[in-house]
Amino acid sequence: MTANDQGLFVTIDGPGGVGKSTALEHTRARLTRHGLRVHSTREPSGTSLGELARHGTETYRGLSLACLVAADRYHHIETEIQPAVERGEIVLCDRYIASSLVLQRLDDVPVETVWALNSHARRPDLSVILTAEPGVIAQRLRARGAHSRFEKMPDGSKKETTLFAEAATFLQEAGFATLVVDCTSRTPAETADIIAAEITRPSARNEHAN
Structure with missing residues (x-):
């Protein structure tokens, strides 16, 4: 695979606190070192x-x-994601549909509505879902501190972990290429190694190209 x-x-x-942003940054660094854009x-x-969406969770429900x-x-897709993919870049996005299938359900929106x-x-081309033991995440x-009302919910880590497992199954059944990585005892660097390896393996590259 080349740039x-x-x-x-x-x-x-x-789930919030599982280490998404840090793992993403490590993954970006690994791919960049391979000469990839x-x-x-x-x-x-x-x-x-x-x-408005990020900082409005107390106002909008x-x-x-x-x-x-x-x-x-x-x-976001129209103005940033799609143009970058068309330029031949690997786009790494922190949160996407899987998070909606969890956070909006925590807000009592039916999964069918979220999906619609x-x-x-x-x-x-690849949906990565990170997980860990709820106690470790909490x-x-x-x-690091809570970033939204969802992360302040009682037993929020346990609820999110359960719903992300359900979201992974839902997306797999919908035909999404999905990789679930348990981060309970892995460092962000080790998690990034797994993600980067999946992105760069030749057979996966051919699958995504088709």
């Missing part, structure tokens, strides 16, 4: 719409928040 190959779209999801991004996006997140996603809102979004979350 001139067709681009790829890879998403990384998981990498574009890192996140959801909600850095646009005004995305910032339920279906209104689910629609806001989905609207930001479609704009996101069913036209570009499918990742400890990490306390160390």
